[in-house]
Amino acid sequence: MPSFVLEPDRALPFPADQRRVAREVYDQVKDLPLICMHGHVEPEVFAEDRAFADPAQLLIVPDHYVFRMLASQGVEPARLGVPRRDGGPSETDSRTIWRTFCASWKLFRGTPSRYWLEHELVEVFGVDQVPSAETADAIYDAVAACVADPGFRPRALLDRFRIEVISTTDAATSPLEQHARLAADGLGDRVLPTFRPDALAYLDRPTWRADVAALAEVSGVDTGSYDGFLEALRARRAAFVEAGALATDHGHLRAGTEPMEPATARALYTRVLDGGAASGAEVEAFAANLLFRMAEMSCEDGLVMQIHPGVLRDHSSSVFAAYGADKGYDIPVATEMTAALRPLLDRFGTDPRFRVILFTVDETVYSRELAPIAGTYPSVRLGAPWWFLDSPEGMRRFFETAVETAGFYNLSGFVDDTRAFASIPARHDLYRRVTAGFLARLVLEHRLSLDEAVETAADLAYHLPKQSYARR
Amino acid sequence: MPSFVLEPDRALPFPADQRRVAREVYDQVKDLPLICMHGHVEPEVFAEDRAFADPAQLLIVPDHYVFRMLASQGVEPARLGVPRRDGGPSETDSRTIWRTFCASWKLFRGTPSRYWLEHELVEVFGVDQVPSAETADAIYDAVAACVADPGFRPRALLDRFRIEVISTTDAATSPLEQHARLAADGLGDRVLPTFRPDALAYLDRPTWRADVAALAEVSGVDTGSYDGFLEALRARRAAFVEAGALATDHGHLRAGTEPMEPATARALYTRVLDGGAASGAEVEAFAANLLFRMAEMSCEDGLVMQIHPGVLRDHSSSVFAAYGADKGYDIPVATEMTAALRPLLDRFGTDPRFRVILFTVDETVYSRELAPIAGTYPSVRLGAPWWFLDSPEGMRRFFETAVETAGFYNLSGFVDDTRAFASIPARHDLYRRVTAGFLARLVLEHRLSLDEAVETAADLAYHLPKQSYARR
Amino acid sequence: MPSFVLEPDRALPFPADQRRVAREVYDQVKDLPLICMHGHVEPEVFAEDRAFADPAQLLIVPDHYVFRMLASQGVEPARLGVPRRDGGPSETDSRTIWRTFCASWKLFRGTPSRYWLEHELVEVFGVDQVPSAETADAIYDAVAACVADPGFRPRALLDRFRIEVISTTDAATSPLEQHARLAADGLGDRVLPTFRPDALAYLDRPTWRADVAALAEVSGVDTGSYDGFLEALRARRAAFVEAGALATDHGHLRAGTEPMEPATARALYTRVLDGGAASGAEVEAFAANLLFRMAEMSCEDGLVMQIHPGVLRDHSSSVFAAYGADKGYDIPVATEMTAALRPLLDRFGTDPRFRVILFTVDETVYSRELAPIAGTYPSVRLGAPWWFLDSPEGMRRFFETAVETAGFYNLSGFVDDTRAFASIPARHDLYRRVTAGFLARLVLEHRLSLDEAVETAADLAYHLPKQSYARR
Incomplete structure (x- = not known):
């Protein structure tokens, strides 16, 4: 039987001289604390601090990277326990789910999921x-035994994983109850909310009117008018700041940021709130306007803005009907940034009160648009390789295409983005290894000294994320 | 005089440790039979099994990779024997053509043509x-002597090249006579037709009405109406299945797949058939509709669908006027897949009766669109690097950008696409070498074990193409 | 204190065997003269041959690569001495500017500016x-001492840098007085003008009418009509040819080349000249038409055409208002070439009198559009990696993505593009090193012999630029 160990040099480059330098760099940064300013772990996880249910519920059911790969080979998500919202049956026996997953291990060859899962199983759970x-x-039994141990509860893992700070993602309408509980427990500085108003951005969402009503409810501000709507958003941002938030997050389809004339926005808002329809162009214009208004408010309250554009959500309507959102059927599209971001950057891009971090899953924009933008606008930081690109090859290409124009110091440093809590250390570790490999190449090509490489690696792993997300 | 030999380690990576591992992987797969499910060798070649005319007619005149490179340096195609259809003169002396080619050998530096030609000349013809x-x-004399030898006739080369199965490309209107002859000679399972209805897809082709008439003729179905047209296509597909076909092939400009309302399609079809014009948008809509209908029929008859979009054909109208189609003036365009394929995938992408293989010459869509699509839709396989990308660097980038998201097992494995029969072994060999190099890197970075690498290489070279093209 | 030396192997690849081969190749080409056919050094520099003012005025103030990087970290350009046109203050003390720059040295890690600056400081100024x-x-004192030395005057540097020929960039309306003076001093064959009519191409430029008037003035041709306008352009081109020009240069936003109907163009020209407005579409159509007309004239007068499309200029209106053009806020956009260039290539692409060199800052078009176009149209050469891509990684990707389809001999070879005169040798040196590294890889993978690699490197560094810019 093949042994299952984590090779100390995994994901470090070769030949031997590059590996040696990369190792020197990596060793200096591998134990730095983790800054986790973007993720989708639910605040309840930390607020309630309950044990995870079992290996399948911890590692498979919530991880769309895992179940999408099996789905692509004909294993329906329901067979992996992904709950159906259409009333159809879904596997409930976690051991059965686990067996299906293990039998398909081969499918993960060459993927970052394989790297993360190996790291989790060996390093975290001793498999x-x-x-x-x-x-x-x-393996199921081994992981289950760990999960039952109090040392594997979420708050204990925060320490074990050396997580200095972690952000959750919270709807603008969230009352932030879990964060209040965390603050009461002394974790208010360690588990932070992030303000995400996406549900309110798109006028054609079936839930838009309900969300606008919920916004009024939670903010105590009348959202019957566009001005009230903005005021309520401002109030919620203040509440998030109060609860420790450092950032907002925006997952739009396009990166458009053109502001609307207030009169036009008011009329459109009222029409839709009254039950009228908005055209596709109006929907997009309103979403773009919201990004502009959010930037405006960031100048006032100092929240760092994060824009994650370019993903067409729920590509398969039948999968969406059966399972709902975030089930692996979100597919990137080409993302124009230069013209789309111009209104926002032209207005706020040189404002010292403003900070925006830009992400993409369209890597063609790194060298063409994002690095030139980040390499000149003082308000901009270029986010880490995101989602499908949070991988050894994706990160390497990111450094190769972005750094020459943006430099290292206009990057955000590493930002993980995951629903799978146990994968966080693996993701940071992989980034540190790939970073070390890239920097080692620069050293060996005499483009950087070793001392500079070590300092840069530490900046990328720890100091830059901390600085990039500091409230302005 | 420099020696002309094939280095055993050509196209394998270095440094020495990577080359050693790559060599180990390559050695395990280099002798696997060839699966050639997409190509443009004419069925007559095998049906008639005549000797090739001479070196120029075998290696230069039919290979647009070769004569386009000389054309780019001012050597007109006619000087290389490419026949003119405008009545202009064209070189007919094959030895003269051959001399012009050999004198320009330097132009092929750094191109895959150089690799293929070296392989053919040394390995196949002993130059x-x-x-x-x-x-x-x-050299001309050496190749000419081979060509005259019965051991170099097409059917003999099938054995010598270890071709297990090869597909030709056949118009929907083809009566498949050559394939009948091949079946009679016991080659029916080895040389297969592929159903290609492109001539019928674009309403603005000058030959469209004639092709619709030919379709009626060969199918025996009245194509006077849109419904009859679809019925005739269905009948031809059945005839192709009968003749051993496993797949259809579609070379559209755009990847659009939106179905038309039947009433709209009927009216448009009738109008154009009656001599009316179609707008550019209507032409494109009808082509997109045809892709959707072909997918629908694939669910019925199990033919695997191949889509090869994104090439603007006959970019130079003067070259087209002088020489006709396929003369090196086909230039790729940016190809949007996420939105374009959505109608087709939304309807058939999770249907177990359906299989589609997607190709591109726009490599920006690998990591952005195609890998995410292939990595979740069970019906989709991502085709091999195609055309200009069927090259050492093109393949390497394909693996680096597609595998992390799609995994290896959502790839089609290698699919060659050539008019130049004698280049087939060289193309497969190059793929196996580049694959081995990529896998060796994963092994050395501890991202894959050597055993896994060997198994994966064999899957990519042989098992995956066979599985991907298995009729559903 | 860390030593500041130029490592002999800088920017050469490793491992050791690749470096050894790369070194062998590089050593054969490193001392070849420089051909500098595209740049933005002012002709006055050579005509007047005055000493440079001081280190800051030589190396920082005119180099937007340098001050944009500091601007991106919040150091306003005015603090680096970049003059304001809005009346605001700007640092005038060069030593202060120099200190600000040196204190920010860390920001240049990983950028080509770092490589160029190191080369300049160590090699040219002995720092x-x-x-x-x-x-x-x-360092300021050391550089200042050099600058005061007559051996560092511009004409002396032409020799020291081994510049065989250098082109300036000159408005179509330039009277070419400096070039006349250079000719009188015997430098007419060494410092050449380049014809750049961009100011006349865009009907919506605030200065368009004034430039049309200046064109009439300098050419002596009445530009009151569109036909007169074309005639005046033709006259200026003749004057440029007379003054030694070999090329024209066109920096359009889009690559469109569709000709307008003369009647339409005439009416539009007259309307705008008379003070009327042009729509956005008309502005773009007129610019596209101008490219077509310039190609037409190139067939007559043999000037080589250069097209540099795809940059959205002056992205920040506030920076433009404060500082004017070329201040680091020029951001690339996705650039479609296949359809856009079709009218021009269809008409002139196979004409032996015509030569066009195509540049891009959208590197996705290398493998998709530009290499296929350059690899078949005899009139086309693919320009060197431009602007943000004139960097180690950018050049490497260029070779990896362009050569397999275009071959080496459809490339222009190296073309530098800089305002910073003292950086020219560094840029050529870097290209020669990266070229050597790429060729060494081909040698080690047995895709090229060492002799071929050496010859190809010399062609790319020297012979191809010379041939590509030879007047037809």
Whole structure:
């Protein structure tokens, strides 16, 4: 049986001289604390601090990277326990789910999921067998035993993982109750909310009117008018700041930021709130306007803005009907940034009160648009390789295409983005290894000294994320 | 005089440790049979099994990779024997053509054509001199001697090349006579037709009405109405299945797949058939509709669908006027896939009866669109690097950008696409070498074990193409 | 204190065997003369041959690569001495500017500016200390001492830099007085003008009418009509040819080349000249038409055409208002070439009298559009990696993505593009190193012999630029 160990030099480059330098760099940064300013772990996880249910519920069911790969080979998500919202059956036996996953281990070859899962299984849960149909039960038992241990509860893992600070993602309408509880427990500086108003940005969402009503409710501001709507958003931002938030997050389809004339926005808002329809162009214009208004408010309250554009959500309507959102059927589209961001950057891009971090899953814009933008506008930081690009090859290409124009110091440093809490250390570790590999190349090509490489690696892993997300 | 040999380690990576691992992987797969499910060798070649005319007619005149490179330096295609359809003169002396080619050997530096031609000349024809003005005649004589040998006839080469199965490309209106002859000769399982209805897809082709008439003729179905047109296509597909076809092939400009309302399609079809004009938008809509209908029929008859979009054909109207189609003036365009394929995937992408293989010459869509699509839709396989990308660097980038998201097992494995029969082994060999190099890197970075790498290489070279093209 | 030396192997690849081969190739080309056919050094510099003012005025103030990087970290351009046109204050003390720059040396890590500046400081000015707040004054003094030396005057540097020929960029309306003076001094064959009619191409430029008037003035041709306008352009081109020009240069936003109907163009020209407005579409159509007409004239007078499309100029209106053009706020956009260039290439692309060199800052078009176009149209050469892409990684990607389809001999070879005169040798040196590294890889993968690699490197560095810019 093949051994299941984490090679100390995994994901470091070769040949031997590059590996040696990369190792020197990596060793200096591997133990730095983790700054986790963007993620989708639910605040309840930390507020309630309950034990995770079982291996499948911890590692498979909430991780769309995992179940999408099996789905792509014909294993329906329901067979992996992904709950259906259409009333159809879904596997409930976690051991069965786990066996299905282990039997498909081969499918993850060459993917970052494989790297993360290996790291989690070996490093976090002490597994020493390669997943397979034969080893599934033994591994299940080993992970289940860990999960039952109080040392593996979420708050304990915050320490074990050396997480200095972690942000959750919270709807603008969230009352932030869990964060209040965390603050009461002394975790208010360690688990922070992030303000995400996306549900309110798109006028054609079936839930838009309900969300506008909820916004009024939670803010105590009448949202019957566009001005009231903006005022209520401003009030919620203040509440988030009060609760420790450092940032807002915006997951639009396009990066458009053109402001609307207030009169036009008022009329459109009122029409839709009254039950009228908005055209596709109006929907997009309103969303773009919201980004502009959010930037305006960031200048006032100092929240760092994060823009994550370019993903067409719920590409398969049948999968969406069966399972709902975030089920692996979100597909990127080409993302124009230069013209789209111009209104926002032209107005706020040189304002010292403003900071925006730009992400993309369209890597063609790194060298063409994002690096030139980040390399000149003082308000802009270029976010870390995101989602599908949070991978060894994706990160390498990011450094190769972005750094020459943006430099290292206009990057945000590493930002992980995951729903899978246990994968966080693996993701940071991988980034530190790939960073070390890239920097080692610069050293060996005499483009950087070793001392500079070590300092830069530490900046990317720790100091830059901390600085980039400091409230202005 | 420099020696002309094939280095055993050509196209394998260095440094030495990577080359050693790559060599180990390559050695395990280099002798696997060839699966050639997409190509443009004419069925007559195998049906008639005549000797090739001479070196120029075998290696230069039919290969647009070769004559386009000389054209780009001012050598008109006619000087290389490419026939003119405008009545202008074209070189007919094959030895003269061959001399012009050999004198321009330098132009192929750094191109895959150079790799293929070296492989063909040395490995297939036993040439041992580097092509040049001085060596042209000697090489011509050596190749001519081979070509005259019965052991170099097409059917003999099928064996010599270890081709297990090869597909031709056949118009929907083809009566498949050559394939009938091949079946009679016991080659029906080895040389297969592929159903290509492109001539019928674009309403503005000058030949469209004639092709619709030919379709009626060959199918025996009245194509006077849109419904009859679809019925005739269905009948031809059945005839192709009967003749051993496994797949259809679609070379559209755009990847649009939006179905038309049947009433709209009927009216448009009738109007154009009656001599009316279609707008540009209507032409495109009808082509998109045809892709949707073909997918619908694939669910019925199990033919695997291949989509090859994104090439603007006959970019130079003067070259087209002089020489006709496929003369090196086909230039790729940016290809949007996420939105364009949505109607088709939304309807058939999770249907177990359906299989589609997607190709592109716009490599920006690998990481942005195609890998995310192939990495979640069970019906989709991502085709091999195609056309200009069927090259060492193109393949390497393909693996680096597609595998992390799609995994290896949502790839089609290698699919060659050539008119130049003698280049087929070279193309497969190059793919196996580049694959081995990529896998060796994963092994050395501890991202894959050597055993896994060997198994994956064999899957990519042989098993995946076979599985991907298995009729559903 | 860290030593500040130029490592002999800088920017050469490793491992050792690749470096050894790269070194062999590089050594054969490193001393070839420089062909500098595209740049923005002012002709006055050579005509007047005055000493440069001081280190800051030589190396920082005119170099937007340098001051944009500091601007991106919040150091306003005015603090670096960039003059304001809005009347605001700007630092005038060059030593202060120099200190600010040296204290920010860290920001240039990983950028080509770092490589160029190191080369300039060490090789040209003999500096031996790493720039920092502590070393700023000593370095300033060292560079200032050089600058005061007659051996560092512009004409002397032409020799020291081994510049065989250098082109300036001159408005179509330039009277070419400086070039006349250069010719009188025997430098007419060494410092050449380039014809740049961009100011006349865009009907919506505030200065358009004034430029049309200036065109009439300098050409002596009445520009009151569109036909007169074309005639005046033709006259200026003749004057440029007379003054030694080999090329024209066109920096359009889009690559569109569709000709307008003369009647339409006439009416539009007259309307705008008479003070009327042009729509956005008309402005773009007129600019596209101008490219077509310039190609037409190139067939007559043999000037090589250069097209540099795809940059949205002056992205920040506030920076433009404060500082004017070319201040680091020019951001690339996605650039469609296949359809846009079709009218021009269809008409002139196979004409032996015509030569066009195509540049891009959208590197996605290399493998998708530009290499296929350059690899078939005899009139086309693919320009060198431009602007943000004139960097180690940018050049490497260029070779990896363009050469397999275009070959080496459809490339222009190296073309530098700089306002910073003293950086020219560094840029050519870097290109020669990166070229050597790429070719060494081909040698080690047995895709090219060492002799071929050496010849190709010399062609790319020297012979191809000379041939590409030879008047037809």
